[in-house]
Amino acid sequence: MKQISVIIASFLFSLLFFEKYIGLNLSIFSIITIVFLGVYNPVKFKDKTVLLFTLAYLLTAVFVFVQHSYLSIIANCVAFFTLVGRVSQSNTSIYVNWLNGLYTTIAGFFHRNIQVDEDKTKVKWNKDIDVLHWTKLIGIPLFFVIMFVLLYKNGNPVFNDLISKIDFSFINVQWVLFSVLGYYLFSNISKPIRVEPATSTDLNVKNELLKSDDFSEEKLQKEKQLGTTLIGLLNLLIVFYIVTDISYLMTNQTVKASVFSSQVHSGINTLISSIIIAIIIILYVFRGNLNFYKENKVLKYLTYTWIILNALLIVLIAIKNHNYITAFGLTYKRIGVHIYILLAFIGLITTFIKVLSIKNMAFLFRRNTQIAFIALIGFSSINWDHAITSYNLNHAKSFDLDYLIGLSENNALLLKKYSQKAELSSNYYNRIDKKYATYLQRTEERSWQEKAYADFYLTENDKSL
Amino acid sequence: MNLPSNLSKSCLIAAVIFWIIIATEEKDIGLMPIMFVSLIPIFFVVTIVVIGSICPIFWLRKSETFGNKAIFKTFYPYYAIIAFGICSFGIIASDFDIYMIAFFTSAFITTSQCWVWFAKEKD
Numbered sequence: 001m002k003q004i005s006v007i008i009a010s011f012l013f014s015l016l017f018f019e020k021y022i023g024l025n026l027s028i029f030s031i032i033t034i035v036f037l038g039v040y041n042p043v044k045f046k047d048k049t050v051l052l053f054t055l056a057y058l059l060t061a062v063f064v065f066v067q068h069s070y071l072s073i074i075a076n077c078v079a080f081f082t083l084v085g086r087v088s089q090s091n092t093s094i095y096v097n098w099l100n101g102l103y104t105t106i107a108g109f110f111h112r113n114i115q116v117d118e119d120k121t122k123v124k125w126n127k128d129i130d131v132l133h134w135t136k137l138i139g140i141p142l143f144f145v146i147m148f149v150l151l152y153k154n155g156n157p158v159f160n161d162l163i164s165k166i167d168f169s170f171i172n173v174q175w176v177l178f179s180v181l182g183y184y185l186f187s188n189i190s191k192p193i194r195v196e197p198a199t200s201t202d203l204n205v206k207n208e209l210l211k212s213d214d215f216s217e218e219k220l221q222k223e224k225q226l227g228t229t230l231i232g233l234l235n236l237l238i239v240f241y242i243v244t245d246i247s248y249l250m251t252n253q254t255v256k257a258s259v260f261s262s263q264v265h266s267g268i269n270t271l272i273s274s275i276i277i278a279i280i281i282i283l284y285v286f287r288g289n290l291n292f293y294k295e296n297k298v299l300k301y302l303t304y305t306w307i308i309l310n311a312l313l314i315v316l317i318a319i320k321n322h323n324y325i326t327a328f329g330l331t332y333k334r335i336g337v338h339i340y341i342l343l344a345f346i347g348l349i350t351t352f353i354k355v356l357s358i359k360n361m362a363f364l365f366r367r368n369t370q371i372a373f374i375a376l377i378g379f380s381s382i383n384w385d386h387a388i389t390s391y392n393l394n395h396a397k398s399f400d401l402d403y404l405i406g407l408s409e410n411n412a413l414l415l416k417k418y419s420q421k422a423e424l425s426s427n428y429y430n431r432i433d434k435k436y437a438t439y440l441q442r443t444e445e446r447s448w449q450e451k452a453y454a455d456f457y458l459t460e461n462d463k464s465l
Numbered sequence: 466m467n468l469p470s471n472l473s474k475s476c477l478i479a480a481v482i483f484w485i486i487i488a489t490e491e492k493d494i495g496l497m498p499i500m501f502v503s504l505i506p507i508f509f510v511v512t513i514v515v516i517g518s519i520c521p522i523f524w525l526r527k528s529e530t531f532g533n534k535a536i537f538k539t540f541y542p543y544y545a546i547i548a549f550g551i552c553s554f555g556i557i558a559s560d561f562d563i564y565m566i567a568f569f570t571s572a573f574i575t576t577s578q579c580w581v582w583f584a585k586e587k588d
Contacts, residue, residue: 099542107545110577114537114584150497173489195542 002040006186009036013182016449018175022064022073023450030061030076033189037087040190044087053083053097056377067383068452069410075380081105082373088192089199093366094373096195096202103195108188207363211292220293227285231302234278238309245316264324268337271317275344278310279351283361291358300355307352314345329392329399332384339379346371385410393418405431410454412439416465436465466523468516471582475515476508479575483507486567514572515579518544523583537584544580548573 012032016025034054038045045051060076084104085097092100103111153160194200282303290296321337350367353359389411392399404415405428416436419429440463443455484500522540523533552569559565 099546102546103542106549107542107577110545110581111538111541113581114534147497177486177489196538198542 002190005036005039006183006190009186010179010182013185014175014179017182018178020447021450023068023446023452023455024065025449026073026076027061027065028449030057030064030080033080034058034083036186037083037189037192041087041192044090047086047090049090050083050086053079053086057083060377060380063377063380066453067381067410068454069380069383069385069408071376071384072380075376078373078376084189084192089194089203092199092202093362094369095365096199099195099198100192104192105185105188108191108193109184111193112191202362205360205362207359207366209288209291209358209360212289215289215292217293220290221295223285223290224293224296224299227290228299228302230281231285231299231306234281235302235306235309238306238313242309242312242316245313249316249319261324261328264320268317268321268341271313272340272344275310275314275348278306279347282307282351282355283364286355287361291355303355304352307348307355311345311348314341314348317341325396327397329396330388331400331403332388335384335388339375343372343375383410386414389414401428405435409435409439409442412436413458413462413465420465466520466583467586468520471579472508472512472515474582475511475575475579476504478578479511479571480504480507482571482574483567486570487563490563510572511575514576519576519579519583533584533586537580541577541580541584545577548576 009032013029016029034057045054057076057079060072060079063072064076078098081101082094082097083101085092085099085101088100088104089096149163153163285299285303290299318338318341321334321341325334347368350364350371353367354364385407389404389407392404393414401424404411412435415432419432424432440458443458446455480500480503483503487496522544523536526536526540527533552573555569556566
């Protein structure tokens, strides 16, 4: 039964992906994978977290079809590994799910080969059917027969004519090998495996920080003094910086694009680094017994203040980046800065919770990776090329048209409509026209497996633009 | 560790996978002699990769309490993930050239199978 369903799944895998670009096929593959995993692991699918990750995987499958962007494809792959990892072992951290999912997908076959002695049914099956013997019995004679046929072909024209009449062109060997790849993939994920000792170690590590045996008040007093001095001074410094930064933002006048760009990029890079260093300092200070020291209140309040001031600093960076976007339009790099500062902001919040609730580093890694995963899925729901083009054409004070033309075909229709309304140089007009023509041609040539949502809703009016 | 036996089997498996993939595009009978001659460089490559990347792990970590299977279960997952990453990168960087696909696919499968053979040896 298992073999039959794996063979059917591998056949579908070839049908969907062989010599095809990504599109509807990846969404269908996701559904097949969920059904396949559900059939082989019905008990696991009663777990609520597994169902939640299944939903996330389905959501990314929908985004691949609707948005058809690289990010949605990446999110779908990550969600796939997460789900497979979750089925292998629930209640583990998300990064352990990734490890288990990735390992199961790429090397499950080899791992199970080692476990064969422990698997009684497999041993029995191997005894009933000697696979190795049958492989040798078929493979070795077949190899040598083919080899000698090819050699004899050159030795005798009559034999050559006879052999030439045998037509095996209906068999596509690459398709067969691709199906074997599909078989390997589905066979691997049919019974997800766990990477040990990483999985059991993760299961044993709780989120709470525990007081260690070497609790020394004298040592902690010194640590507290160092921490208070350091964080107190850094608080003063950051207050001073924020005041100057706010005054800079209030009196900011229009400057040249290149100067503005340089100011924003160097400033933002430095500030983001400073926030990361701030998080590292807090984690170092509150790494151990200082969390349980009675006289740590001042240090804790200073730390909370510093976290809040760093959060304020992030808001200022966001305002600068937003001003930059309003003036010169959206680009991937500028969106990247926004995402980066959002994640840094979340990092500060989780650090705050860690200090407040006396949590350990595992808690921080677990929460932050979970948030990163959610953020990835959330951001994959947006068609960024379309969003960037739409924003720049409609809202930005100035923008780089070369940059927009260089983006993927997702913005071809928008640019084409824009070129018909705006007065553009012939160079720009021709380039947009060429891009749109290529987009239409590719849309026409795409097979059903490669289609995206937009391809089905391309109207005759759009085609005749 | 039965290194000569494992190297011979690995060399054979690498050559078979490599040429099966190549044969899907190149059906020239003239490749037949090259196929046999290729066993020499394949043997060298397999030897270097196996002795350079798999054997040291077994040599360094094997002890009375930590047998072949335990070494496999502890280290092979990371080895497989890294090897898969390198092989995938190689295939993509070569723009899916058939020779590169054949080389990296055979490298991944051969090294993985080699791990299995080493792990199955009696402690």
